[in-house]
Amino acid sequence: MAATASVRRKPSLYAAERRLALLMLAPAAILLLVFLLIPFFMAFGLSLTNQRLISPNPTEIIGLANYRELLDLRFIPLEPRLDPATNQPLRDSNGNLVYPTVREVLRANPETRFFRELAQLDFFGTRYLIAAGDATFWRALFNTFTFALIVVPLQTSFALMLAMLVNQKLPAMNFFRTVYFSPVVTTMAIVSVLWFFMYNPDFGLINSLLGLIGLGPYRWLEDPHSALFAIIILSIWQGVGFQMVIFLAGLQEIPQELYEAAQIDGAGRWQQFVNVTLPSLRNTTIFVVISTTILAFKLFVQVDVMTFGTGGPFDSTVTTILHLVNQGYRQQRVGYASAISVIFVLIVLAISILQRRVLTNQEN
Amino acid sequence: MNRKVLVLFSALALLISLFGVNGALAQSPTVVTVWFHSGQGAERDALTAILESYNASQSVYRAEATQLPEGSYNDQVNAAAVANALPCLLDFDGPNVYNYAWAGYLIPLDDYLAQEPELAADLIPSIIQQGTYQGKLWSIGTFDSGLAIWGNRKMLEAAGVRIPTSIEEAWTLEEFNAALEALRAVVPPDGYPLDLKMNYGAGEWFTYGFSPILQSFGGDLIDRSTFQSADGVINGEAAVAAMTWFQSLFKNGLTSATPKDDNVFKDGKAALSYVGHWVYPEYSAALGEDLVLIPMPKFGERAVTGMGSWNWGITSTCNVKDGAWDLLKFLLKPENVKAFAEASGAVPALKSVLEADPRYAEGGPLHIYYQQLTQGVAVPRPQTPAYPVITRAFAQAVDEIAKGGDVQAALDKAADTIDKDIAENNGYAPR
Structure with missing residues (x-):
């Protein structure tokens, strides 16, 4: 009798737990549904139409024509x-x-x-x-991947270097931490305008400094060979402080005893770095790499501000998101821009799955 | 019983509604929402003052204005139109009116203007010309624009360059080229003869400012007989010749694609400044008597300049259209048109104000603008709903050409972008 009672009570207990779980899941689930899943399916729906931003003409379903133009x-x-x-x-x-x-x-x-x-x-x-x-789309994909492939490793290494630099117990360290972090809290649009002037070929700060050591002048943003590179430098400068702070937190978590033990074993500075610091920062690094990758793929503001939305010269700085905004907003081709966004989501999804695979394999 | 209740309720409802309406009229005026682009400081202050005086002058309507940044103004208007959140009255850069009218979010102003014959007769023709699409008037500007070349008299005289004082005396292409070469010798080493305001960036300035060069050479942005194709026009022989000459200015160091800032001409680093009326207040403050206005050169057979500026339109979603018109009428009052024109250097949209203004009279510092607008030099930008795409495509081509790109390829790309857009919109057939 008692046994059956407990059997009978068990599912209701689970049910209560399940209800609680659902309740706690609800806020996140609703937000994800409303702001991610539903828009994604709406975008997919729109991508099958010739929807315009503003038009008196009725919207028509045109099947896969947008994808054909995009990928042909x-x-x-x-x-x-x-x-x-x-x-x-x-x-x-x-x-x-x-x-x-x-x-x-x-x-x-x-x-x-x-x-x-x-x-x-x-x-x-x-x-x-x-x-x-759509030649611009392929160029945008190429630029976005180039940007990510250069920025992710460089920015991650610089962030680690800076973090180790400001992790030393020297006077005025908080001052330097603040200085390196300050670009992060400055709006990207403002950073872009400042760097736009710094890149001026005739009067900019950067060419003036390079001129002191006999280099230049370079037409940073006007030359298609250097424009993306110029945007990469500014992006790293702006973003590196954020990753630095995360690495700094990771560094301060490493127990001092590990370094002492390594010293007793006769490990030098470099060996300590490779065998103690890097392995201890594994999880931090994973987070930094993934977040930097996602930020790199979202490249938009810098290019939009510094090239007046053209992605020029000659498409040399156009990115996937800029192309999407230009098509959907400035050319009013909402249906087509939706197709770009669907393809873009699929690409980012594939990269995320790949990264997860690689990182979990490492763990095993 | 039932009937009594019904009557009582009806009476009560009537009473409430009567009191409600009267009360509302007496206490709080009907709000007319207004959007305008935040232009230069003096313009902004002048417009704000005019709106304040409107609110003080009567108690039926109250203008509630919102300023939006100019750079993305058109994007914001489109977004608001999609979201059904447009204000009652808004200003916009002139040639966008055809797209807005075609899309259906403006109302024609003909009936309103017909009630004001005095005002209608007083508007200068270019304002009506620019606001007209499919035989109806969709927008009215309180001012028109002027585009010519500002010159530094001292430098021009030092270089021995002839200064034309009327449109009949305009420089030819050869004269203009020779003048630029001669001015090289008199500008400081970190300067250059001609300032083209490239620092404004790839936007409406590139089309407004440089498409007249295309037209003077004999080209255009689109075939204006049908407005169906740009191919062979924007990338035709004349257009390519025009933009090749334009590119030579950069290649030969006669101008800069990357000016240090907005003050090159004011600081005496450039002898000529190719820009519109809006710099007049600051330029005349900086140069005083040394500032001269030089008419647009004849690059080809005739000189061409731009026309049109920011215009006002009333939206179809507005529920106090009469109020919006009342406010627009107020903005067009001679004293307000005058106040705004004085603050900005723009050409007043009313003949009465324009002709009474000594600056535009014979011998006045802005007389060239008057001549250009009234004697057939000024050409409106293409009057088609495709304009937003045309201007973006051309501005991008100008950007690439200034940075040394292949002229024919850049213009071909612009032609294809425009033709593709027109095809996708079924030729922008009127509704």
């Missing part, structure tokens, strides 16, 4: 121009084959009417034109 890449073999008289390939004064212009080739086919050139390459004697339905 064509490899088009280029035929050299023929001499109408001899029917032989035309050659210029240097003896090189003469090709029709890219625009002529693309406009000849109504399907590729609005495509743009991504690259040209010679392959087994034939020249190929790589054209994209």
Whole structure:
């Protein structure tokens, strides 16, 4: 009798716990649902339409046309121009084959009417034109990945270096900690405007300093080869203080005895760093790497402010988010921008899963 | 019994509503919401003062104004339109009016203006021209703009450059080129002959300021006979010639793509400043008698300059449209048009004010603007709902060209962006 009673009570106990669990889960779950899941599905829905920001025309469902434009890449073999008289390939004064212009080739086919050139390459004697339905999108992906691949390792290492620097027991350390952290609490838009002036080729602080050691002047933001690099430097400068503080907290958690034991074992400074500091900071590093990666993929404000929203010169600084905002807001193509956002979410999701896999494998 | 109750309730409701309305009218005036871009300091102060005097002058309506930053003003208006949160009366950069009218969030002002024949007759023609789309008037500006070249008299005289004093005497392209070369010798070593205000960045300035060069050379932003295609026009021979010349200014060090700040001309580092009317108050304060206004050069057969500035429109979602018009009418009162024009250097939108203003009279410092606007030099920006896309595409091309990009490729890209947008919007057919 007692047994059955307890059996009967058990599920109700679970139910109470479950109710409590659901209750405590509710705020986060509702927020995630309202601000993440529902918008994502709405974006997916919109990406199948030609929805405009403002338009008197009715919205039409256009299937996967937005994705087709976004992802369409064509490899088009280029035929050299023929001499109408001899029917032989035309050659210029240097003896090189003469090709029709890219625009002529693309406009000849109504399907590729609005495509743009991504690259040209010679392959087994034939020249190929790589054209994209949205060349800016591919450039944006390339820039975003370049940015992340450079910024994540650099910013993480700098942050660790700074953290070790300000972790020393020297006078005025709090002053330096504050100084290195101050860019983080400054609004990115303001930082961008300041650096915009510092990068001025003729009057900027950076070229003036480089001029002292006989370098430059460089056209930082005007030259397509250096513009993204210039934005990388400013982004690291602005963001590094945040990771520094997290590393600093991690460093202060490491028990002093570990270092003492290592010293007794005859470990030098470098060996202490590799064998004590780094392993002890494992979890901190994981957090820093993941958060920096996510921030890197969200690159937008700096580029928007410093290039007046163009992502220029010549798409050299355009990023996925900037392209999304430009398409959805400034060109009013909401449906198309939704397609970009869906693809972007899938890419970031894939990277997050990959990172998780790699990190948990390490743990095992 | 039931009937009595009903009658009692009706009477009560009527009483409450009567008192309610009367009470509201007597105590709190109806609010008219207003948005405007926060322009330069003096303009902003002048407009704020005018709105305050409107509220003090009557008690039927009360203007409640919000200032928004200029840089993203158009984005914010679009966002508000999507969210159904537009104010009653708002200002916007002139050529956006066609897109707003096409999208349906403005009302035509013809009926209102017809009730004010005096005002209608007093408006200068360029204001009506710019605000008109599909045969209706959608916006009215309290001022028009002036675009020409500001010169430093001392430097021009030192370089021996002829200073034209009327549009008939405008420089030709050869003269302009020669003047720029001659001015090289008189500007300081860290200066350059021509300031193009490139520090404004890739935005409306690039289109407003530099599309007249395109037009003077014989090109344009779009084929204006149909407004259906830019191909062959914005990237046609004349346009490419215009922008190749434009690029040569940068390549030859006659101007800078990266000015130090906004004060290059005021500080005497540039001999000429190619910019609109809005710098007049600060330039005349800095240079005094040495400031001269030089008409737009004839790059090709004729000189072309821009027209149009910020305009006011009434939204279709406004529920006190009469109030919005009442306020707009107040803004267009001669004394207010005058006050605003004096603060900003802009061309007053009323003939009566313009003709009484000694600055615009023969021999006045701004007479060139008057000539350009009234004698066919000024051309409106393309009157099509595609304008927001046209201006972005062209501004981006100007940015790339100034930074040394291939002129034909940059303009081809702009042509494709515009044509694609027009195709996607079914030719922007009127509703």
